[in-house]
Amino acid sequence: MSSDTCPHHPAPAYVETDHKDAYLKRLKRIEGQVRGVQRMVDEDTYCIDVLTQISAITKALQAVSLGLLEDHIGHCVVDAARESDEAAAVKVAEASAAIARLVKS
Template sequence: MNLSVDEAGGAPVAPRGYTADKDAYRRRLKRIEGQVRGIARMVDEDSYCIDILTQVAAVTKALHAVSIGLLEEHIGHCVVSAAAESEEAGDAKVKEALDAIARLLR
């Protein structure tokens, strides 16, 4: 297993489920960041409200897509690994995933 170092404590940690797709996530997030800057510019330029709301909806949808991808990676990697470790560990990771889903749906 290829371990990386935890930034907080310097302890080694296993790679995250999304590690293989990290570059794709970075590109998507950079694109979203650009969209948000564009929305701020639209507000500065007194653009039409509906046009701004359309862009906000696009950013929201893009963020949801990132969230769903990360959740899929978490379930496919972290939850499955924990379940293979022990029933208790698997249950804890399932609860963690369900809590994350609940936060996304608020």
């Protein structure tokens, strides 16, 4: 089983369909925040204010990441576990690697 397919979905899927709109809405909001930080830097806004906005963006991205991870574990990992021990091990390793990347960032 490829890492870019999920047995929960009939075709390669990357985002839990039920949550996709919410994720896209949050990411568009984050995109706006990033543009706001660009303006702040361009306008020589006080450094602490810029850092405060960057912190808010970071937390928002972490929230999206955790939601995606929860979807992956709740569907892809669970479905793989129902399929076989080997499939489950692959998905658990994939999730563990993703968690390690998130912790390091």
